[in-house]
Amino acid sequence: QGKLETRIPHFQSEELGSLSDSMNEMASQLNRRIDTIVQQRNEREAILSSLAEGVLALDMNEKVVNYNTKVLELLEISDENIIGKSVQEIVRNNELHDFIDSILHGIENEEKDLHFKLSSEKYIAVYGTILINHENKKIGTVIVLNDITKLKRLDKIRRDFVANVSHELRTPITAIKGSVETLLDGALDDSESARKFTQIINRHTSRLISIVEDLLSLAKFENESVLHTMQFETENLFNIIELSVLAVEQKSTAKNIKILLECDKELTIHAQHKYLEQAIINLLDNALKYSDNNTTITIQAVRKTDKTTISITDQGCGIPSNHLPRLFERFYRVESARSREMGGTGLGLAIVKHIARIHNGNVEVHSTPNEGSTFSIHIPH
Ligand SMILES: Nc1ncnc2c1ncn2[C@@H]1O[C@H](COP(=O)(O)OP(=O)(O)OP(=O)(O)O)[C@@H](O)[C@H]1O
Ligand SMILES: [Mg+2]
Known part of the structure; x- marks a missing residue:
């Protein structure tokens, strides 16, 4: 019994x-x-069941003989028990079926990255190997599935980044090369042309320097080990804001834009002086760049119980709401052509976001097209 x-x-x-x-x-x-x-x-x-990979064992008829729960999660299979079911029944993906077919009837070990359209897009690396019994006969296959969606996304970000950087650097380099060639072709002998082309070279060289500096800043803020060595001190916020305004004075005077300060002179903040100043300068630079002449920009700093908020409000062109979610991404520009014409690379706000983050804070935007925008940096105490 x-x-x-x-x-x-x-x-x-x-x-x-x-x-x-x-x-x-x-x-x-x-x-x-x-x-x-x-x-x-x-x-x-x-x-x-403790594997991070999905495992699926099939017989020669492509019917499931064993599996782990990770497979159900990866392929979004709602069926509780899939033993005995054919793989065509449980997953709809021709690439995967072809892959299994080739393992069972052809190549005995194979690896491939497959694309799945499930509740979201997924990339899954599949590895297949043949199952053999004690008589050396093929009895099926084991397929191991690995979610590589995150890796693929990171790889795309990296490739986009390299493409963007190259593109941004090429514009000034082409202009410099063109000017140098014109100078060598004879413009050098005419002092007025010589001056004109040297100025072009000068302007584009400055642009190159500023792009490279922005990229270096970003790289620094993304480097964890550098972040740990940063010194935060109690600083006078009014003083930081005043220095930032001074840094953009030339631009504000040129456009006759008034910058109003609403900040208590005694207000202090626990921050990294240089970086916070850079964040405010970046926001002021945008406010100036995307506003018409004779308008007003207001900088307000308010200390609340849990945080201090620094807001910069302009009366500029504003930003359509569909652009707001991606605004703080590297190289993102609302109107690419227009903002590049104004000397924009699209790194300014990405830097602001990182600076807010190293202070454990965040940055926020409210904007109405044709009325203006407010960018706020919140820094917790
Ligand atoms: N105050 C603002 N008013 C209207 N549009 C803005 C404002 N600030 C930013 N933007 C939009 O957001 C985009 C991204 O800003 P960001 O500062 O990152 O880049 P940029 O100013 O174009 O270049 P960079 O700052 O690198 O020189 C800008 O191209 C612009 O389209
Ligand atoms: Mg900017």
């Missing part, structure tokens, strides 16, 4: 006695073997 732990009592007669002994010995051996098998099965299942 399968009750292997029950033992036959020991008989006194010699024959029956040894028979009962060996029966008991057999029962305990069998019991030990079953224990070992159960233990091995539990171990195997524990290993399978």
Whole structure:
């Protein structure tokens, strides 16, 4: 009856006695073997279910013989038990079916990155290998699935970044090269042309320097080990704001834009002076760049119980709401052509975001097209 732990009592007669002994010995051996098998099965299942990869074992008819729960999660299979079902039934993806087919009937080990359109887009690296029985006969396949969506996304960000940087650097370099060639072609002999082209070279060289400096700042803010060495001190906020306004004075005077300060002169903040100043300068620079002449910019600093907020409000062109979610991304510009014409690379706000973040704070924007924008940096105490 399968009750292997029950033992036959020991008989006194010699024959029956040894028979009962060996029966008991057999029962305990069998019991030990079953224990070992159960233990091995539990171990195997524990290993399978703790894997970060999905595992799917199929027979030669592409029917599921074993799997782990990660597979259900990865492929978004709602079915609780898929044993015995064919893979076509449970996943709709031709690439995966072709892949399994090639493992079962052709190439015996293969690796491939597959694209899945599930509740979201997913990239899954699949690795397939053939299953062989003790007679060396093919009996199926084991497919291991690994979610590489995040890796693919990071790789795309990296490639976009390199493409963007190259593109931004090419514009000034082309202008410099063109001017140098014109100078060499004879413009150098005419002092007025020489001056004109040297000024172009000068302007574009400054532009190159500012792009490279912005990129270096970003790289620094993204480097964890540099962040740990940063010194934060109690600073006079009014003083930081005044210095920022001074840094953009030339531009504000040129456009006759008034900058109003609404900040208590005694207000202090726990911050990294140089970086906070840079963030305010970047926001002021935008406010000036994207506002018409003779308008007003207001800088307000308010200390609340839990944080200090520095807001910069302009009466400029404003930003359509559909652009707001991506505004703080590197290289993002609302009107690419227009803002590049104004000497914009699209790194300014990405730097502001990082500076707010290293102060454990954040930056926020409210904007109405044709009326103006307010950018606020919140820094917790
Ligand atoms: N105050 C503002 N008013 C209107 N549009 C703005 C304002 N600030 C930023 N923007 C928009 O957001 C985009 C991104 O700003 P960001 O400062 O990152 O880049 P940029 O000013 O173009 O170049 P950079 O600051 O690197 O020289 C700008 O191109 C512009 O379209
Ligand atoms: Mg800017």
